[in-house]
Amino acid sequence: MKLSRKHFRVLGVASVAGAMSLTMVTASGASSGGLAAGAKVNIGISLSLSGDFSADGLAFQQGYKLWASDVNKTGGLLGHQVNLVIKSDASSPTQVVTNYQALISSDHVNLTFGPFSSLLTLPAAKAVSRYGYAMVEGAGGAPSVFQAGLHNVFDVALPVANSLVPFANWVSSLPAASRPKSVAYVTSNDPFTQPQIPVAQAIMSKAGIKTVYNHVFPAEVTDFTPIADAVAAAKPDVVILGSTDVPTVSAFMQAFEQSGFSPKAFIATAGPDQGATFIKAVGAANADGVMVPNSWYGLAANPTSKKMVAEYIKLYGGTPAGVNGDVAEAYAVGQVVAAAVKATGGFVNSKIISYLHSGVSIPTVLGGAQFNSLGENPKMTAYTFQWQGTKGTSFVQVNPLGDPNTVKIVYPKPVWGK
Amino acid sequence: MNSTALLSAAKDGILTGSVYALMATGLTLIFGVMDIINVAQGILVILGAYLSYALQVHWHIDLFIGLLITIPAMFVVGIVIERLFLGRLKGPEKTAMSILVTYAVSLLIEGALNMIFSVNDVQLQGWYVNRAFAIGSVHFGYIYVAGFVLAVGLLSSLYFMLYRTRFGVSVRASLADQTSAALVGIDVKRVSTICFGIGVAVTAAGGMIYGATNSFNASTSYDLISRLLTIIVLGGMGSLGGAMLAGVGMVFIGDMVGVIWSPIWSSMSYFVVLAVVLLFRPQGLFGKQAVRVA
Numbered sequence: 254m255k256l257s258r259k260h261f262r263v264l265g266v267a268s269v270a271g272a273m274s275l276t277m278v279t280a281s282g283a284s285s286g287g288l289a290a291g292a293k294v295n296i297g298i299s300l301s302l303s304g305d306f307s308a309d310g311l312a313f314q315q316g317y318k319l320w321a322s323d324v325n326k327t328g329g330l331l332g333h334q335v336n337l338v339i340k341s342d343a344s345s346p347t348q349v350v351t352n353y354q355a356l357i358s359s360d361h362v363n364l365t366f367g368p369f370s371s372l373l374t375l376p377a378a379k380a381v382s383r384y385g386y387a388m389v390e391g392a393g394g395a396p397s398v399f400q401a402g403l404h405n406v407f408d409v410a411l412p413v414a415n416s417l418v419p420f421a422n423w424v425s426s427l428p429a430a431s432r433p434k435s436v437a438y439v440t441s442n443d444p445f446t447q448p449q450i451p452v453a454q455a456i457m458s459k460a461g462i463k464t465v466y467n468h469v470f471p472a473e474v475t476d477f478t479p480i481a482d483a484v485a486a487a488k489p490d491v492v493i494l495g496s497t498d499v500p501t502v503s504a505f506m507q508a509f510e511q512s513g514f515s516p517k518a519f520i521a522t523a524g525p526d527q528g529a530t531f532i533k534a535v536g537a538a539n540a541d542g543v544m545v546p547n548s549w550y551g552l553a554a555n556p557t558s559k560k561m562v563a564e565y566i567k568l569y570g571g572t573p574a575g576v577n578g579d580v581a582e583a584y585a586v587g588q589v590v591a592a593a594v595k596a597t598g599g600f601v602n603s604k605i606i607s608y609l610h611s612g613v614s615i616p617t618v619l620g621g622a623q624f625n626s627l628g629e630n631p632k633m634t635a636y637t638f639q640w641q642g643t644k645g646t647s648f649v650q651v652n653p654l655g656d657p658n659t660v661k662i663v664y665p666k667p668v669w670g671k
Numbered sequence: 672m673n674s675t676a677l678l679s680a681a682k683d684g685i686l687t688g689s690v691y692a693l694m695a696t697g698l699t700l701i702f703g704v705m706d707i708i709n710v711a712q713g714i715l716v717i718l719g720a721y722l723s724y725a726l727q728v729h730w731h732i733d734l735f736i737g738l739l740i741t742i743p744a745m746f747v748v749g750i751v752i753e754r755l756f757l758g759r760l761k762g763p764e765k766t767a768m769s770i771l772v773t774y775a776v777s778l779l780i781e782g783a784l785n786m787i788f789s790v791n792d793v794q795l796q797g798w799y800v801n802r803a804f805a806i807g808s809v810h811f812g813y814i815y816v817a818g819f820v821l822a823v824g825l826l827s828s829l830y831f832m833l834y835r836t837r838f839g840v841s842v843r844a845s846l847a848d849q850t851s852a853a854l855v856g857i858d859v860k861r862v863s864t865i866c867f868g869i870g871v872a873v874t875a876a877g878g879m880i881y882g883a884t885n886s887f888n889a890s891t892s893y894d895l896i897s898r899l900l901t902i903i904v905l906g907g908m909g910s911l912g913g914a915m916l917a918g919v920g921m922v923f924i925g926d927m928v929g930v931i932w933s934p935i936w937s938s939m940s941y942f943v944v945l946a947v948v949l950l951f952r953p954q955g956l957f958g959k960q961a962v963r964v965a
Binding site: 304307468 | 673675676679680683684687781785789790791792793794796800801802803805810811812815884885886887888889890891893894895898922925926929930933934935937938939
C-alpha cells in the first residue's frame, strides 16, 4: 500500500501522542517512589566535566560520589543502593538542558541533583521543573535563579548576593586611621559575581571608602593583564574581584605583582576557595593574605564536615585546607535529598518539594539547610576565609567577627611573594 | 583614565599580541599550504603548555630550555597527525572535511590531557614569571617581554626560512599553485607534511608563554581556537603577514578599548573591526589570493 502525505501526517501525530503518553507514564512511574525490592535509586546529574567550569565540575563530582558511597555503605536510601547517572555538559547552558531532559525522559532517573554554577542551574531547574522534579543544588545561589518563579529549586549554599557583606562590614568597621581610603570593583559578567558587588559597594561607600575603579569584563576574556593594569593604575587600597574560577584570580594576581601593585586587602568571590588547585596556580607565597567569601571550609568544626573531610583525604589525599568548597556543597545536596526521601518515605518528587518548602531545618556539612519560599537558604552564615602564611596550608576563617572559630585577619595583606 | 593605564594597555597589546600572532601564524601557514583549517591548533597550544609543565614538574627543566625539547616534539606530533589523519584528505571537500578531522583530533588530545593531568588548572612557574622591570611608570613583565622576543625571533626565522632557503621557495611555490609546483618537480606532499609540522611546532613556544601567563587546563583550548581563527580571518586566510598584523591588532584594539571605554566592550570592539573589514574585503586584510600571486 502506498502511503499518502495525509497518512504520514496522521501517523506522525499518533507517534508524537504515543511518545508523549509513554514519557508521562514513565515519568510518573519513576517518581512514584515504588521501587522494586533490590532496585537501585537512580539520581541524574549534569556536571561540567569539561569547559570553563571543569575544575568545579570535577570537585562536585567528587562530592556527589563521596556522599553516594557513604549512603550506600549504610544501606542506601530506604534500602535502595544509590546509582549516580552523570552526564557532562561541557559548561554549556544549552547542553545542561539537553542532559536533564535525557536523564528524566530517557534514563528515567528517580531524582535529580544540580549542576555547577548559577549560569547552568537556572536553565537546568527550568527544564527539570517541567517534569515536576525537585532540583536540590549547591552552586546556583545567584538572585536570577530564585527570581525565575520556580518552585522546585533549592540551594543548600549561601545566597550569593550577601557573600561579601561580612568583608565589607569588617573593612568599614576599621578605625579611621587604618581604614582603606579607596576600593576597586572589577567583576566578570556572570550571574554569580555581579550581584555581590553593589551590596558590598553600598556598605563601603557609606563608610566613606571611595570607589576608584568599577568595571565589568566579559566572561570569555583570556587576557586579563590590561584590565589588571588599569586597576593597578588606579592604586586602590582594596580590590574586590568578581571571579568565578582560579585562572581569573591567578591572572589578576600575576599582573598586580608585575606592575608592582599590592593592595592592602584583596578578596575574590571564587577561586581562592579551591584549595590545592588555587595554591598550585598562584604559588603558596603569593596566596598569603588573599581572601574569599564562602559558607564552608575544610577545617570547619561541624562533626559531619570533619568526617567528610577525613574521608575525602583518605580517598584523594591532601590537607583539610586544600579541600575544595565545592565538594562540601555537593555532599550537602545529597544530605538534604536523603533527609527528604527519608521523611517522605519515598522518591515522589512532589512530596520532596513540599517537604523542603515546609521550613524544616536539615543538618548538612555546611550547617543547617532551611529553605524559604524561593528555595534560598537565607540562614546560612556568610564567612570570609583567608590564606595565611607562605606554605599554602593555612586557610582560616577570619569573618564574621565574634564567631568562636574566627581568627585575626592579616591586614594589610603582605606584599606578593614576601 | 590616566596615562599610565593607557601606556600599559598599549604595551600589553603589543607584547601579548605578538604571542597570539605566533600561534596564529602556524594556523595560517597550514591553511596556506594545505588548504586545511586546523581547529586543533588551540588544543595543540595547550599540549605544548602541558609538555613544558611536565618537563618542569618532573625533570625541573626551565621553561625556555625546555623549548629545545618541546618544539621538536611538537614538530613530530604535527608530522604524525598529518600522516595519520590529514594526508588522506583529498578532493574538493578537503577543506571542509579538515575541520571535522582536526576537531576529532582536538577531542582526542583533550580527552587524553584530561586523563593525564586532570581538569584542575595549572600554571607554569619560574623565577621570572611574576617579576617585572619598570620604564617610567610602566611595568614590563619579564615573561611578556621574553614572549615578545621569542615570537619575533621565531617569526623572523620563519620568514628567513620562507624567503632565503630552497625549502622556502618550495613552500611559496606550493602556496601559489600546488599543481604548477608539482610540475616543476616540487614534492608538494612532503612540503605539506613539513609545513604542518612547523605550524604545530610553533605552538610549543606559544603554549609555553600562554601557560606561564595564564592558568590553563585542556578546556582552555576553546577560547584560544576561537581567537586564533578570527585572527587569521581578519588577516586573510593563508597570509603570514596578515596573521601577524591581525594578532597584534586584535589584542591591541581590545586592550585600548578596555582602558579608554570599558573592558566589557574589549572583545566586541575587535569583532566590530572584523565585521567592517570583511564588509569591504571579504578575503581579509591580506587575502589568500593576493598572497599567492605576490
